[in-house]
Amino acid sequence: MTKHPKRLFRSLLMLVCCTPVAVWAAQSVSFDMNTMPMPETASKSAFVEFMSKTFSQDRKMLDWRFERLQALLRNKDVTGEKETKAFLLTAREEFTLERNKPRAYEHAFLDIGYGVTISGPHLVMRMTSALDIQPTDKVLEVGTGSGYQSAILAHLTNHVYSVEIIEPLHIRTKGVYQKLVEAGNKEYTNVSLKSGDGYYGWEENAPFNKIIVTCAIDHIPPPLLQQLAPNGIMVIPVGPPGKQTLLKVQKLVDADGKVTFNRQDVYNGRRTVSFVPFTKAGGSSWSGGKESR
Helix, strand or coil: CCCCCCHHHCCCCCHHHCCCCEEEEECCCCCCHCCCCCCCCCHHHHHHHHHHHHHCHHHHHHHHHHHHHHHHCCCCCCCCHHHHHHHHHHHHHHHHHHCCCCCCCCCEEEEEEEEEEEHHHHHHHHHHHCCCCCCCCCCHHHHHHHHHHHHHCCCCCCCCCCCCEEEHHHHHHHHHHHHHHHHHHHHHHHEEEEHHHHHHHHHHHHHHHEEEECCECCCHHHHHHHHEEEEEEEEEEEEECCCEEEEEEEEEECCCCCCCCCCEECCCCCCCCCCCECCCCCCEEEEEEEECC
């Protein structure tokens, strides 16, 4: 029986609106991030010359990137060679809004629309360093945002999974990654993106050796603890609005299978952090294991 045209239109509209966004993964090409060269670091001029020739990147942005690295090292937000390499190889300006590109390497949060921000370089690299990611680690990021954090991760492991609750932001960031891969940045084939509620993790790809949460909540989501592998590490901002403790949580499993969690303040009580709320579909936020509005 043929449907009335208006009813047919409504049915099609419901189908389009309610169909989940497909997972994006550009992993048809296998890429080993260990093949990425270590940039020259002896001096700013050597770094800029190497990167501009090797990757055809903007020299002014490279100037600012190298200068920001020096501040990261002084502040001990970066302590290892692999994290240094990841920071230097990741063009932060590619993940900012056009109007904010001149501020890409400032020590500041930057607006990316939809009521959220891209974290400053110091916080991004402090969280990354706390995870101590190994090349074989499977890593989950909750809160893709601009894609900058997952881009850093893609220079440390071949297995990055990132979930974003804001569907239009997920679509935009997916487009950024697609353009970067098409432009020859094959390291980003290491990233899989999904639109969904990160509170529930990404169960079909669990367990994860490392989990990084880039939105604030007043408790640690039980599904994320469940999806953390034995001896795995999670970094997550926990606490009230505007004043969270950046926790490093390690999952320990003894010989009898007993599970315990070791919690440590990444900043050792020296400072708190401020992240956007951990939200779910519809705009509500998670609080005490429940929704709050």
